[in-house]
Amino acid sequence: MSKPLHDTLKRVTDRIMDRSRDSRAAYLAKVEAAKKKGPGRAHLACGNLAHAFAASPEMDKPDLASARVPNLGIVTAYNDMLSAHQPYEHYPQLIRETARSFGGTAQVAGGVPAMCDGVTQGQDGMDISLFSRDLIAMATGVALSHDVFDSTVFLGVCDKIVPGLVIGAATFGHLPAVFLPAGPMTTGQGNEEKTKVRQDYAKGLVGRDALLASEMASYHGAGTCTFYGTANSNQMLMEFMGLHMPGTSFINPGTELRDAVTRAAVKRALSITASGDDYRPVADILDARAFVNGMVGLNATGGSTNLLIHLVAMAKAAGLIISLEDFEAISEVTPLLARVYPNGLADVNMFHAAGGLGVVIGQLLSDGLLHDEVTTVVGESMQDYTREPHLDANGEAEWREGAGASLDDKIIRAISNPFQSKGGLRKLVGSLGTAVMKVSAVAPERHVIEAPVRLFQDQGAVKDAFKNGEFTSDTIVVVRFQGPKANGMPELHSLTPLLGILQERGLKVALVTDGRMSGASGKVPAAIHVCPEALDGGPIAKLRDGDVVRVDAAAGKLEILDPTVLEREAVSADLSAQHVGMGRELFATFRASVSSVETGATQF
Structure with missing residues (x-):
């Protein structure tokens, strides 16, 4: 049985709500005004509408013109240079086909830039990396400004991309938003060996050829890098904040299960529009409880320090003011439950195999260290995120009870036996x-x-x-x-x-x-x-x-x-x-x- 919410989490949540009273009220008033306008297509002139679906398939045009069915807007960070975003190349087609099969339509609303800190690390291009987050938010605003969408899905993974997309999604808080991960690349060269070669190169013991061969063996295919850096911390955050389908962060690209959970996410995005009976605008998800849960997840998993900056900016977009004091208070009571490289030798694939985020979330809930009663894209409880997806007999995703306990205590620990009593x-x-x-x-x-x-x-x-x-x-x-x-x-x-x-x-x-x-x-x-x-x-x-x-x-x-x-x-x-x-x-x-x-x- 779960314990009541920890006093510190309650105190921090109340403190955020109190200091954000005016800004949150202004934000919600803006969202409410957009809700009252109703679906944008109902108010557009005929010329506006004709431009919006002139290039759409003929089979979709009657539905788009009549606004009888929900239209899904896709905002994508696809490019084929970056491994984390390369899998998104074929997502729009899969999303469109899935939307039609469930009585909806889908269009790519727009693309956003996606730069890789792994490429620009130590290079001049790194100087614009952080700024790219706000540019991505702006590009999302441009994409959704056409006002022809009933719901949205966001395709993005890495360091500034997910925070920028969340800022953009929050700005259009009246629209539902589901984030679709692409998953990590399969495990390549071990992290310990990669680190040794890097240090040997710095010492002058090996040459550039050996270093390049090592790096290429580590970063070798489609998907996110397998260490627990900002990209994978982002994916953790989307589950802890209820914006992913449960258990989908670390499923490898190009697998049947990855396609199945993507189809399920599209179905869900179409079912939570204002025209249905389970309307879930993203403004209802992005409340103080969600951000507190995100801060807990960051500490419990030893996540990226970059999220200290991004969470503040993301919260601000939703009318909420969080501070470093909030992070510190949560860190003091949140045990470290995961060891994933660079905090350990395991990569995210090993972490996922050991029980992954579902086990961590379940352990935290059992000790009152997460808000359980929250609105997410799938329901009203974080208990949903202790479940994990599997393929059913028809090749579609179904969610079953997760492992519950760690399958490898060198990677994930029980709440009663943490790696550290306080966060990272x-x-x-x-x-x-x-x-x-x-x-x-x-x-x-x-x-x-x-x-x-x-x-x-x-x-x-x-x-x-x-x-x-x-x-x-x-x-x-x-x-x-x-x-x-x-x-x-x-x-x-x-x-x-x-x-x-x-x-x-x-x-x-x-x-x-x-x-x-x-x-x-x-x-x-x-x-x-x-x-x-x-x-x-x-x-x-x-x-x-x-x-x-x-x-x-x-x-x-x-x-x-x-x-x-x-x-x-x-x-x-x-x-x-x-x-x-x-x-x-x-x-x-x-x-x-x-x-x-x-x-x-x-x-x-």
């Missing part, structure tokens, strides 16, 4: 500002690092210093002017191998930055998202080489030990070279208007 995220506060650290993969003896700082303005300079053998003692590497206003807040994940090598040499090292780390952040202590950022004159801009800083995840502190440092003038930086090339000049207005990282680093 820590808020750090002190004279250097506020920051966050992902500690789920960091050894406890490295949770506190006190050392002199070495200052850098870009990660290339850090790599050069490493190659020159300049790190010979305990060091806190500070990479500043990496915030959203400075250069778009790129990830600094390419520093992970060399910092890991320094750790292996017995040095105490940490990273402090106003930039981001990858969702695959691992064993090196990293105080990231430092706010205020250097460009805003934050204390990080007052540091000089040799100043001593204390990064203390145990006590939640980020301190400059010499208080006189704060009396200095903040340094400035010439960032002009980082504002041109690779499309960065097109995002000048984004850099000028972006909000702080604490408020979602958003344009909205």
Whole structure:
């Protein structure tokens, strides 16, 4: 039997609702006004309608013209360069055929950009990665602005794509929205071997040919990368927030079951429109309880720190205000129940085989650590998400009771025997500002690092210093002017191998930055998202080489030990070279208007 909702979750939920009272009321009023207008096709002029389905198959035109049946809008992030989104190439045809079989129609409403941080990691293109989230939201707005849809399905997986699509979906809160995952690629080279080759390359022990062969063996087919980074954290989040069909996040592409659950999701999207008797606008799903459940899921699974930024922005689009304090409070009471690389050796396929999200959700529900009574795309309870899909005799998806308990306690643990008693995220506060650290993969003896700082303005300079053998003692590497206003807040994940090598040499090292780390952040202590950022004159801009800083995840502190440092003038930086090339000049207005990282680093 499940326990009552944990007091901390209730308190955090009430706090979010209280501070969001005015903004949420304004949002719901906007949604209600759109609902009252009714289906858009009923109000369009004949010329408008004719343009909307001029190219549609003749069999669909009578239904589109009469608005007798629901019309499903598809928003897709398909491209065939990126493995996670390549499977979506054939989804529109499958969705259209499925919609017809259930008495509906479907059209691709529009496409959104999808860039890969794996491709741009350490490259100039990374400087527009975070901004692409808001651009995706805008593109979703353009796609749905034609106002001819009764329901929507969203095709997207990776780092900025899902948050951008959620922001767009929330903006059209009167429409139902179902998110369709594509699934992870099958398991390739093991993560332990991949990490070893990367470090050997950084040490100069193997050449580029060996490194490329290793990377190609790891990233080898269609689907998401199999580590638990931001992309797969997004998929977890969509289940915890009730926007996926249950248990569908980690089914591999190109399988019968993947097609079957996609068909089932299309059927569901058509059945929850305003014209039916089970209307589920996405505004009803995206409430404070859903976001609290998402924060719990992030902590319980050791998910990506990028979601700390994205969840704030996503909530804002639904009229809700969440803060780092909310994440911290939830982290304090949420046990870590999963170990998936980089927090362990298992990949997401192994995690799914061990019971996956259904087991984690069931364990959390049993201890009162999730809101159970919530609106989702399938029902009114998170218990639905403890079930898992199977193929029936006709090759269609049916949902049965899940495993209930972990099938491998090296990957998933019971709530009574967690990997850690607290979640994997820590808020750090002190004279250097506020920051966050992902500690789920960091050894406890490295949770506190006190050392002199070495200052850098870009990660290339850090790599050069490493190659020159300049790190010979305990060091806190500070990479500043990496915030959203400075250069778009790129990830600094390419520093992970060399910092890991320094750790292996017995040095105490940490990273402090106003930039981001990858969702695959691992064993090196990293105080990231430092706010205020250097460009805003934050204390990080007052540091000089040799100043001593204390990064203390145990006590939640980020301190400059010499208080006189704060009396200095903040340094400035010439960032002009980082504002041109690779499309960065097109995002000048984004850099000028972006909000702080604490408020979602958003344009909205």
